[in-house]
Amino acid sequence: MVKWGSSAAALALMCVAVPLAAKDTPKGEAAAASPGLPPAMVALEKSLHPQSGDVRIPEAKAVLHLGDRYYFLPAAEAKRVLVEAWHNPPETGDGVLGLVLAKDTTIFDNVWGAVISYEDTGHVDDADARSQDYGTVLKGMQDGTEQQNADRKQAGYPAMHLVGWAQPPSYDGVNHSLIWARELAVEGDPANGLNYDVRLLGRTGVLSLNMLASMKDIGDVRSAAQSFGRSVSFEPGGGYSDFNASTDKAAEYGLAGLVAGGVAVGVAKKVGLLAIFLKFGKVILLGVAAFGAAAWGAVRKFFGRKDEETI
Template identity: 30%
Template sequence: MNIQHMRRGFAVAAACTLSLLAANSATAQQPEEGQDLFQGLNVHDGPGTLRLKTIAEVKLPGECGYLNGTDTSRLMKRLGNPSKGGELGSVLGDHCIAVFEFDPVGYVKDDEKDDLDPDELMDSLRKNTAEANKERAKMGAAPMHIKGWYKKPYYDEGTHNLEWIITGESEGVDNLNVNTRILGRKGVMTVTLITSPETIDQDLPVYRKWLEGFDYQAGQKYGEYRSGDKVAEYGLMALVAGGGAAALAKGGFFKSFWKLIVAGLAAAGAFIKKLFKKKQS
């Protein structure tokens, strides 16, 4: 990947999306016109290995860039997305960005794998988004709306990956939030792919290739569960609904869900679309 080319694309796109970034966070710093959003960040070229602390790693092919957790958090803030520093790393493609975070909730049982009711889950997601919009209104940010499923929730028993894709809209801009949850022994790796409707068909195969290189470290794998390990208080249905209906009442978890909505729905539409159209030209 030509990182210098990517940097020029981000700088041009930032100048075009100041109003969107300001809406995402009341305290976010708006990037100045011509600002290099990668300034001071250590962007690695693939192929290489993205190490997600001592939890997991991702072996990446060429034609991508990747950032460690600290630099990913800095980039998210520069894009106007609220960040508490929980990002473990990110991968940059020609048309998309994948952000990795880990939630140490314990072992999530997959006994609901045959009971993922898409209608019930969509109802929960819309209700949770309505609650998130109340928080956005307090910040003076535009509301977001879920239009429906681009891909209904699917659980892969072989990889222990749970994935779904939501079509959303904010201020008239349609965008996509690709959500993957990789179950582990001690928690769940959350991977959020930020992309757009125009490029998702070519982005998804690239994203799948990245995830093929993902692996938990020894002792962290789902199949290494032992009696006595911490078990999560909720299952697969709650993971899709937003991290657990009961857990949403807890401030930290609600903030995490709200953050993903911001990153996936708000940033994806206008930012990614303008960014990569400029980059390609």
């Protein structure tokens, strides 16, 4: 039996996404028409209920305004895609609120997918947004990545290198959104990987949208990331400006901490996405949810998974 799909897992809290005034999105026929897909995967694709329009994320007290450019799969279906279609470990679904993809694409198309999660981190102070030293953050992340390569090679995985910023961190003080992207190189892979991160700051937590793709797709992914940074609104009482210092908790870190490791800085005290540890033959990503695109083959390469496993 051949296993196929992406390989990633992340630490996050369990929550559920529920559509608000959502409408059904027409589904393409790519899954049914794609040769080589197992019948179970075709059935999975047909069982999904993509939604567009406004989608409510109750645990985050937020609404995604997707319009008709993207579609949303709720938590239960997103977890099935991650585990059954993209062949992640079951724990990958922990903390996933939903999955967003571009319209007219399926879960098997070679495109990006944005995994949504939320962490009750406490209020992240953006007062020093202009003075953040992201160059130092990048150097620390690069050093941490290189330190893990010996373990990766010993376990039979190729070394991975953080090339640098594909987009330096930028903060939108109006929408309270922080966006950045990293370029990743895996030894033996001619195509570099692209990891885009979008963080929306709320009253006492951070809504996260993470995308993984190839550098060749940076234009499309950048456009989607910028759109996501402007398309989220928090409900009354849950917005950034609703923070009450006398009653609400504050985060243990600022914007640089989000970039260095996302919400995991206060949870796991690790570097984040790039703090990769090999345990029991699986690739475990410590940090906020940062899953692959529907391009399960590409994701497998980006994370250094052995091409095929046969049982």
